[in-house]
Amino acid sequence: MRGEGSRDPRSEPLRFEATxxxxxxxxxxxxxxxxxxxxxxxxxxxxxxxxxxxxxxRLSTLDVCRSRLLQSGIAPRVVWLDVHERNATERNLxxxxxxxxxxxxxxxSVGGAPAGNDPRGLAFSIPDERLAVMVNEEDxxxxxxxxxxxxxxxxxxxxxxVDDLLEAGLPYAFSPRLGYLTxxxxxxxxxxxMSVMLHLPALRLTGELEKVKRAASDMALAVRGYYxxxxxxAGDLFQLSNQTTLGKAERTILHxxxxxxxxxxxxxxxxxxxxxxxKRRIAIEDQSHRALALLTNARLLATDEAMQHLSxxxxxxxxxxxxxxxxxxxxxxxxxxxxxxxxxxxxxxxDQEQRRAARAQLTRARLLN
Amino acid sequence: MRGEGSRDPRSEPLRFEATxxxxxxxxxxxxxxxxxxxxxxxxxxxxxxxxxxxxxxRLSTLDVCRSRLLQSGIAPRVVWLDVHERNATERNLxxxxxxxxxxxxxxxSVGGAPAGNDPRGLAFSIPDERLAVMVNEEDxxxxxxxxxxxxxxxxxxxxxxVDDLLEAGLPYAFSPRLGYLTxxxxxxxxxxxMSVMLHLPALRLTGELEKVKRAASDMALAVRGYYxxxxxxAGDLFQLSNQTTLGKAERTILHxxxxxxxxxxxxxxxxxxxxxxxKRRIAIEDQSHRALALLTNARLLATDEAMQHLSxxxxxxxxxxxxxxxxxxxxxxxxxxxxxxxxxxxxxxxDQEQRRAARAQLTRARLLN
Numbered sequence: 130m131r132g133e134g135s136r137d138p139r140s141e142p143l144r145f146e147a148t149x150x151x152x153x154x155x156x157x158x159x160x161x162x163x164x165x166x167x168x169x170x171x172x173x174x175x176x177x178x179x180x181x182x183x184x185x186x187r188l189s190t191l192d193v194c195r196s197r198l199l200q201s202g203i204a205p206r207v208v209w210l211d212v213h214e215r216n217a218t219e220r221n222l223x224x225x226x227x228x229x230x231x232x233x234x235x236x237x238s239v240g241g242a243p244a245g246n247d248p249r250g251l252a253f254s255i256p257d258e259r260l261a262v263m264v265n266e267e268d269x270x271x272x273x274x275x276x277x278x279x280x281x282x283x284x285x286x287x288x289x290x291v292d293d294l295l296e297a298g299l300p301y302a303f304s305p306r307l308g309y310l311t312x313x314x315x316x317x318x319x320x321x322x323m324s325v326m327l328h329l330p331a332l333r334l335t336g337e338l339e340k341v342k343r344a345a346s347d348m349a350l351a352v353r354g355y356y357x358x359x360x361x362x363a364g365d366l367f368q369l370s371n372q373t374t375l376g377k378a379e380r381t382i383l384h385x386x387x388x389x390x391x392x393x394x395x396x397x398x399x400x401x402x403x404x405x406x407x408k409r410r411i412a413i414e415d416q417s418h419r420a421l422a423l424l425t426n427a428r429l430l431a432t433d434e435a436m437q438h439l440s441x442x443x444x445x446x447x448x449x450x451x452x453x454x455x456x457x458x459x460x461x462x463x464x465x466x467x468x469x470x471x472x473x474x475x476x477x478x479x480d481q482e483q484r485r486a487a488r489a490q491l492t493r494a495r496l497l498n
Numbered sequence: 499m500r501g502e503g504s505r506d507p508r509s510e511p512l513r514f515e516a517t518x519x520x521x522x523x524x525x526x527x528x529x530x531x532x533x534x535x536x537x538x539x540x541x542x543x544x545x546x547x548x549x550x551x552x553x554x555x556r557l558s559t560l561d562v563c564r565s566r567l568l569q570s571g572i573a574p575r576v577v578w579l580d581v582h583e584r585n586a587t588e589r590n591l592x593x594x595x596x597x598x599x600x601x602x603x604x605x606x607s608v609g610g611a612p613a614g615n616d617p618r619g620l621a622f623s624i625p626d627e628r629l630a631v632m633v634n635e636e637d638x639x640x641x642x643x644x645x646x647x648x649x650x651x652x653x654x655x656x657x658x659x660v661d662d663l664l665e666a667g668l669p670y671a672f673s674p675r676l677g678y679l680t681x682x683x684x685x686x687x688x689x690x691x692m693s694v695m696l697h698l699p700a701l702r703l704t705g706e707l708e709k710v711k712r713a714a715s716d717m718a719l720a721v722r723g724y725y726x727x728x729x730x731x732a733g734d735l736f737q738l739s740n741q742t743t744l745g746k747a748e749r750t751i752l753h754x755x756x757x758x759x760x761x762x763x764x765x766x767x768x769x770x771x772x773x774x775x776x777k778r779r780i781a782i783e784d785q786s787h788r789a790l791a792l793l794t795n796a797r798l799l800a801t802d803e804a805m806q807h808l809s810x811x812x813x814x815x816x817x818x819x820x821x822x823x824x825x826x827x828x829x830x831x832x833x834x835x836x837x838x839x840x841x842x843x844x845x846x847x848x849d850q851e852q853r854r855a856a857r858a859q860l861t862r863a864r865l866l867n
Binding site: 411412414415418419421422423425426427428429486489 | 780781783784787788790791792794795796797798855858
């Protein structure tokens with residue numbers, strides 16, 4: 130169990146449900162949009178932030194925020210984790226569930242102390258994992274809300290409500306002229322980043338992905354890989370997010386993304402899928418069946434290869450060329466093939482070679498059954 | 499039916515048994531040596547040869563040789579084909595069965611006449627297809643004997659006997675000083691080329707193939723691809739042959755190859771297979787199962803890809819990691835996936851895309867059954 134109730138959470142290993150909100154792929158346009166995410170960056174006016182914060186500052190910030198997070202009713206059930214108390218595999222598990230960022234998992238070296246000991250914490254809602262708040266990431270508070278499918282409006286409403294609840298008891302750093310103050314100027318103003326996790330296999334197959342990326346970039350949108358900033362696209366999954374946080378109201382950002390830009394990309398991907406199905410059906414059948422065959426017959430599988438095949442299988446199921454396969458099972462596997470989740474499933478630490486063997490066993494068992 | 503008996507062979511399409519001697523892989527060391535081949539180059543002293551031959555010369559050569567080939571009892575049953583009367587698909591069929599060479603299939607343009615009309619013929623023994631004699635290839639006569647497995651001695655004996663039978667009725671061009679005269683000086687002397695078709699997947703996988711190729715080259719041996727001179731290796735199949743025809747007696751060439759060089763390569767490949775099995779078993783299982791999965795699930799398959807997977811499946815069957823699969827079926831498929839054989843099986847001409855689809859269907863049907 131997790132860090133709620135009377136037991137000391139540090140002595141308990143982390144356990145999770147099989148899937149996460151961001152991979153559930155339910156709701157609107159879930160054939161293309163796996164999930165929608167809203168993130169708010171906030172800082173306390175009473176404590177230095179960014180690189181100016183000492184270890185003592187960070188410990189104090191952690192205390193103040195933890196209390197507020199656990200007392201303000203931000204969700205019916207909230208778990209708190211002292212992330213610096215967790216081992217590397219557990220922290221990777223949180224990264225793979227997109228509850229924390231990779232830099233946050235590593236921590237920051239302050240005053241010569243090892244990065245791993247950097248005082249930092251995570252509050253998140255269970256069992257839905259829709260809400261996650263990191264304390265002492267780049268900013269004092271990083272509030273994240275993830276909803277399945279295309280649901281930026283709903284995610285925004287929840288994040289806004291959580292923000293209000295926290296602000297009622299925390300002295301946010303706010304400038305009437307600049308808005309919310311943040312460690313990095315790119316987040317200044319609203320501190321808001323909205324993003325959607327898109328599955329774009331057909332645009333990759335038809336060679337139109339680069340066009341989409343260029344168009345997104347022209348509209349001041351960032352297209353990132355599976356794990357966000359600086360990561361590669363795996364399994365044809367892409368995070369599309371706004372870049373501008375200053376000079377635009379939250380509602381304007383939301384409106385542009387949710388009603389203009391993203392629907393256009395969805396339509397474009399759907400069109401490409403339809404083209405594949407009508408004009409290159411045998412090629413799609415070929416690639417879907419090959420992907421499924423490799424996932425159920427390989428004896429060694431690397432993470433990226435597994436995700437790439439899962440992407441093709443997901444497309445094949447969606448286009449009806451792989452009948453009898455459950456889409457949810459495929460979505461779940463996108464998470465379960467990740468290294469930390471794999472080790473959680475096996476119940477022990479594995480080296481890379483062992484992970485590749487265990488991953489192949491897992492996909493075979495889950496997809497053949 | 500073929501060109502024997504009373505019917506006009508030109509009106510009959512070519513039909514063949516499923517496999518050929520050179521792919522049967524029976525007999526000695528057939529785990530590594532698919533077949534052994536002996537080839538003799540001979541010319542008539544009474545007719546110009548090489549580029550000096552006119553169309554009239556070539557017609558006359560064809561007549562003289564055809565008569566002798568059909569009358570001298572070189573095999574219990576011999577078929578004669580006027581190759582210039584056959585269409586491209588039929589000629590490709592003969593190439594794929596290694597009964598004729600690629601240049602012979604195309605023909606040679608003489609005196610402005612189209613290459614396809616170049617008068618040329620083929621005599622071969624049925625049903626075994628061990629003996630094949632091309633008339634008007636680079637030399638007037640190219641006598642070829644192929645035996646399954648490592649059997650250079652037997653192939654040599656048969657070729658030598660056929661050569662004697664032909665020589666008894668044909669005025670061979672022979673110089674007491676130089677030996678048999680040939681169109682190209684590299685064949686001068688014995689006119690003999692011996693070769694073996696080797697399956698060397700383990701040496702490729704362990705990265706030792708280049709070493710073998712260099713060693714072979716140091717011993718004046720040529721390592722060639724699947725279709726001989728100038729062709730790429732497909733399916734890890736290599737033809738190893740002697741380069742020297744002058745200054746060495748036939749027996750010496752035979753002895754060096756059959757008792758020294760080839761056994762060493764066989765031992766080397768077997769050692770590599772054993773290493774794979776004991777030290778990289780999971781990698782071999784992985785690759786064999788992947789190959790079989792693709793052969794039985796792909797919807798489009800190119801020839802080279804099919805051969806590569808068949809090579810891995812053959813290795814997997816041999817090493818016991820793919821139980822329940824029949825080795826002969828795999829050997830047969832090495833031939834049946836070739837474009838002309840594929841079209842013969844389907845019963846009509848196919849374009850490249852159709853061939854890829856038909857090939858995938860064929861491998862699926864043959865390997866799943």
